[in-house]
Amino acid sequence: MTTAPPSAQVASDEEKKTKRLSDKLPDKTLLKWLRDMMLIREFETRTMQAYSNAQIGGFCHVYTGQEACAVGTIGSVEHDDPVITAYRDHGHALARGMDPKFCMAEMYGKITGCAKGKGGSMHMFDKPNHLYGGHGIVGAQTPLGAGLAFATRYEREVMEATDKKRVCLCYLGDGALNQGALHEAMNLAGLLDLPVIYIVENNGYSMGTSIARGTTMADDLLKKSDAYGIDGIEIDGMDIRDIYDEFKPFADDLRDRQRPGFVNLITYRYHGHSMSDPQKYRTKDEVKEFQERDSIDVLAKHLMEDRDCLSEDEYKEMQKELRAEVREAVKFAEDSEFPDVEAELYSDVFLNPMAGLSPSHDYPIGEENPILEEAEEKDDSED
Amino acid sequence: MANLTLVQAINLALTQEMEADDRIVLLGEDIGLNGGVFRVTEGLQQRFGEDRVVDTPLAESGIMGSAIGLAMAGMRPIPEIQFEGFLGPAYDQLINHGARYRTRSRGAITVPLTVRVPVGGGIHAPELHSDSPEAIYAHHPGIKVVMPASPYDAKGLLISAIRDPDPVIYFEPKRIYRAFREEVPEDEYTIPLGKAKIVEEGSDLTIVTWGAPVLQCLEAMDKLPDDISVELIDLRTIYPYDMDCIEESVRKTGRCVVVHEAPKTSGFGAEIAAMVQERCFLHLEAPVQRVTGYDTIMPYYKLELDYLPEADRIAEGVMACAAY
Numbered sequence: 162m163t164t165a166p167p168s169a170q171v172a173s174d175e176e177k178k179t180k181r182l183s184d185k186l187p188d189k190t191l192l193k194w195l196r197d198m199m200l201i202r203e204f205e206t207r208t209m210q211a212y213s214n215a216q217i218g219g220f221c222h223v224y225t226g227q228e229a230c231a232v233g234t235i236g237s238v239e240h241d242d243p244v245i246t247a248y249r250d251h252g253h254a255l256a257r258g259m260d261p262k263f264c265m266a267e268m269y270g271k272i273t274g275c276a277k278g279k280g281g282s283m284h285m286f287d288k289p290n291h292l293y294g295g296h297g298i299v300g301a302q303t304p305l306g307a308g309l310a311f312a313t314r315y316e317r318e319v320m321e322a323t324d325k326k327r328v329c330l331c332y333l334g335d336g337a338l339n340q341g342a343l344h345e346a347m348n349l350a351g352l353l354d355l356p357v358i359y360i361v362e363n364n365g366y367s368m369g370t371s372i373a374r375g376t377t378m379a380d381d382l383l384k385k386s387d388a389y390g391i392d393g394i395e396i397d398g399m400d401i402r403d404i405y406d407e408f409k410p411f412a413d414d415l416r417d418r419q420r421p422g423f424v425n426l427i428t429y430r431y432h433g434h435s436m437s438d439p440q441k442y443r444t445k446d447e448v449k450e451f452q453e454r455d456s457i458d459v460l461a462k463h464l465m466e467d468r469d470c471l472s473e474d475e476y477k478e479m480q481k482e483l484r485a486e487v488r489e490a491v492k493f494a495e496d497s498e499f500p501d502v503e504a505e506l507y508s509d510v511f512l513n514p515m516a517g518l519s520p521s522h523d524y525p526i527g528e529e530n531p532i533l534e535e536a537e538e539k540d541d542s543e544d
Numbered sequence: 545m546a547n548l549t550l551v552q553a554i555n556l557a558l559t560q561e562m563e564a565d566d567r568i569v570l571l572g573e574d575i576g577l578n579g580g581v582f583r584v585t586e587g588l589q590q591r592f593g594e595d596r597v598v599d600t601p602l603a604e605s606g607i608m609g610s611a612i613g614l615a616m617a618g619m620r621p622i623p624e625i626q627f628e629g630f631l632g633p634a635y636d637q638l639i640n641h642g643a644r645y646r647t648r649s650r651g652a653i654t655v656p657l658t659v660r661v662p663v664g665g666g667i668h669a670p671e672l673h674s675d676s677p678e679a680i681y682a683h684h685p686g687i688k689v690v691m692p693a694s695p696y697d698a699k700g701l702l703i704s705a706i707r708d709p710d711p712v713i714y715f716e717p718k719r720i721y722r723a724f725r726e727e728v729p730e731d732e733y734t735i736p737l738g739k740a741k742i743v744e745e746g747s748d749l750t751i752v753t754w755g756a757p758v759l760q761c762l763e764a765m766d767k768l769p770d771d772i773s774v775e776l777i778d779l780r781t782i783y784p785y786d787m788d789c790i791e792e793s794v795r796k797t798g799r800c801v802v803v804h805e806a807p808k809t810s811g812f813g814a815e816i817a818a819m820v821q822e823r824c825f826l827h828l829e830a831p832v833q834r835v836t837g838y839d840t841i842m843p844y845y846k847l848e849l850d851y852l853p854e855a856d857r858i859a860e861g862v863m864a865c866a867a868y
Contacts, residue, residue: 243617277650286649293616293653298640304606305641308613308621315619319595320566342636345606352601355610509651510685512709518738518784519685530650 182409183402188470194236194401195464195471196479198228198457201252203480203487204261208251208268208282211491212436217268221282224252226431229456230362231256233404234330234426237412241325243291243309245302246332249362249430250295253332254285257292261490263532271497275532277509278500289536299333299367300340303359306331307346307421310357314419328416329357336367338376338385350421351389358412358422359386362398368434369442386423398428399456402463504528548728551721553695554584554660557702558622560732562592565620568706571598571607572624572660581626582662582721608634608659612642612711615657620706628663628715629672631681642711643686657711658702663691664756664805665837665852666719668845674718675842676755676806679815681713682783688737689782691715693758695726697780700735708737715782717756724759740786742793746775749866750793752816753803754779757853761803764858772866782812790816791823798829799865803853808836830868835861 183191205223212221224231231252235244246253254264259275267274268282276284283297293309296302310329316322337343338361350357361382365372372379383393392415396407408424415422429451433440464471500506508527511518518524548556562568570576570585576599579586589597600607604625611621625631631638638659645653665674682689690705690712692698698716705712743758744765751761751774758778765774775793779785794800800820802813817832835853843851 245613275650276648276652279650280648284648286645286652288649288652293613294645294649296641298636301609301636301641304609304637305613305616307606308610308615309617310613311610312614312617312619315569315595315614316617319569341633342605342609345601345603346609348601348603349606349610353598509647511688512646512651512654527650530652533652 181402181406183405188468191460191464191468192471194232195457195460196483197232197256198401198460199480199483200261200486201228201255202457203483204251204255207487207491209436217282218270219281221268221436222249222434223432224249226451227362227364227398227428228252229401229404230398230426230428233401234360234408237405237409238328238330241291242327243293243313243329245293245306245309245329246295247299247302247334247337248283248295248297249334250283250285254287254292257287257290259285259287259290259292261487262493265490266494266497269494269497270499271494272500272505272528273493273497273531277505277528277530287532289532300337300342303331303333303337303343303346306357307350307355310350310355311353313356326416326419327356328412330360331357332360332362334367335361335363335365335372335376338382347386347389347391351391354419355421356415356419358415358424360424360426362426362428364428364430366434366442369438371442382425383423391421391423393423393425395425395427398426399451399454400459401456545727545729547725548695549722549725550692550695550698550716551582551584553699553728554702554716555586556728557699558585558588559591561703561706562596567618567620568622569596569598569614569619570622570624571600571611573600573602573626575599575624580624582718585624604630604634605637608637608642611657612637612655615655616645616653620656622658622660622706624660627673628661628675628677631661631677639684643684646710647686654709655711656709658705659713661713661715662718663715664717664719665842665848666756668848670844671842674848676804676837678715678782679806679810679812682812686710688712688784689715690737690780691717691755691782692780693717693720693755693778695728697735697741699728700733701737701780703732704734704737707734715755719756720759737781738784738786739780740789741778741780743776743778744774746773746797748773748797749799749801749862750775750777750790750797751801751803751862752777752779752790754782755805757803757805760853760855761858763855764862767855767859768862772862774862787819787823790820794820794824795827798827801833801835801861801865803835803858805837805852807839808834809839811836830865833861833865
């Protein structure tokens with residue numbers, strides 16, 4: 162058995178395509194990516210602080226290091242393409258456009274959170290932004306992703322309710338490669354032509370077990386998707402331009418052909434699996450090796466030196482703005498109320514609760530979800 | 545009106561609901577071309593096509609998960625799980641996820657899903673094909689559990705389940721799939737979830753049961769002395785269950801026997817017994833009795849009828865309760 166640690170080695174610049182797809186994008190798109198990635202980085206820094214201060218309870222898995230993955234892949238698809246992910250989900254929520262204040266308030270367990278403070282870190286849901294949640298069981302989201310993809314086809318082909326071809330982005334970690342649900346889901350997707358893209362955010366470790374110690378064919382994961390007749394690609398997840406260059410045409414093609422896909426997106430998490438991880442399974446040098454080609458640094462450098470659309474001062478100003486934005490989100494979370502026990506403990510379990518549903522307590526209708534409320538207000542103002 | 549079996553009543557309800565709502569999609573193992581292992585979905589693929597009646601691989605977690613995904617996106621999926629034992633592989637998807645989205649997303653994402661599952665013993669099948677796991681699923685907030693005991697109820701309850709905005713497990717007692725026929729209206733009608741039915745009115749003792757044992761209870765009642773008047777309640781919905789109906793009956797009769805196929809320990813009878821003593825304590829003339837399957841794995845066919853609560857055993861339980 163090989164136990165080689167993940168490697169930060171990538172193709173040299175010469176080996177990369179001379180003309181890149183992402184070069185055609187306007188500056189403002191790449192600046193937006195940079196901003197989104199920096200927002201996630203800053204957000205997670207404050208998340209860790211709040212967790213250490215016991216303001217966030219439960220379990221908490223931060224996205225630091227992997228920012229390019231969510232921002233780059235979500236940035237390559239349409240807003241109404243459904244997204245579903247696992248428990249390291251703050252990055253996807255922010256990349257999808259969730260207001261950081263709802264995200265932070267959720268982790269604080271406040272009524273103003275995206276799930277009214279009942280879901281917590283692993284359960285970021287944002288229906289108006291087509292985000293179908295984080296999931297606390299490894300791999301469990303993979304058949305659900307197949308179902309979301311199924312629904313997009315069904316809506317278009319059977320109900321004829323739309324002309325639009327959509328794809329579902331279903332994220333998973335490398336640890337989920339070993340869960341049975343994924344294999345059932347991939348078989349189903351391959352068989353029924355479901356346009357779901359399984360994006361393996363391969364950070365090299367399922368908790369403390371390196372991929373080589375826990376997964377067969379760790380050095381050739383695309384063989385797994387081959388087995389289900391699903392097209393696969395491998396992408397360097399530390400460079401967002403690489404992600405766009407490779408993932409965009411891949412996703413476009415799958416959208417067009419309405420077929421499933423599989424992406425081995427090689428990335429790295431800078432912090433532990435969760436907030437209570439002794440990290441005995443890796444060396445500080447390994448972490449440093451990846452940090453030296455940090456996705457935010459790489460993109461910032463490109464924007465400053467190659468595109469010349471960002472100055473050192475503007476970069477610092479952007480950092481300052483984001484710090485203020487996240488500080489505001491933290492304040493919002495701190496200032497918000499906890500859910501009222503009488504109103505919220507039994508609410509949102511069933512719709513239109515019938516009297517006597519439970520002999521011990523009625524199920525009332527609780528307060529409206531703040532995300533839905535905001536979306537309604539937005540709709541109203543657009544009307 | 546047509547004289548239908550339970551299977552035909554379910555098939556009719558599915559047909560009519562699918563005609564009315566194109567969001568309904570059926571998924572399951574061999575449900576299309578073969579019409580399902582019990583032929584419940586016979587003819588539906590021919591009628592509605594392969595896109596709406598989908599033959600899936602043998603993969604319960606995949607079936608359940610993709611059905612839940614469809615429901616989250618606004619469809620009305622109706623997966624069939626071939627036997628109740630096969631809910632095991634789908635349990636994670638159904639209970640850890642499907643039943644929880646309304647709460648987890650605080651009302652933003654819902655799962656209008658109806659899971660059809662043949663249930664119970666009495667057809668000479670082995671364990672995993674004859675079990676009664678309703679109490680396991682009734683233990684989980686967020687999902688409703690329904691079990692009809694007659695063709696008329698089967699149609700009305702299934703239509704309610706399909707139209708319900710939350711996930712419902714619709715258990716179909718195999719033993720009575722074709723055991724008898726009943727007049728079933730051609731028009732669509734609903735029977736509200738959570739409402740029990742008084743099958744027979746009586747004044748001395750209340751029997752509470754659901755599913756196939758309703759028949760065995762009726763048979764047992766024929767064996768009782770004429771001076772014992774039994775009220776028979778068919779719960780129809782296991783969760784949320786109609787405690788008001790039970791309470792009213794037991795306050796009147798003072799005695800209660802619960803009958804179910806599942807093992808006794810932690811069976812749903814335990815819940816009812818607990819609630820009866822909570823609500824009717826001062827009206828009780830005897831401890832609540834339970835006539836149930838045993839705390840063992842469902843035996844193979846030779847011993848099947850020893851395991852199930854058959855009429856003689858039910859009658860004994862009733863007599864013991866009445867004589868207390």
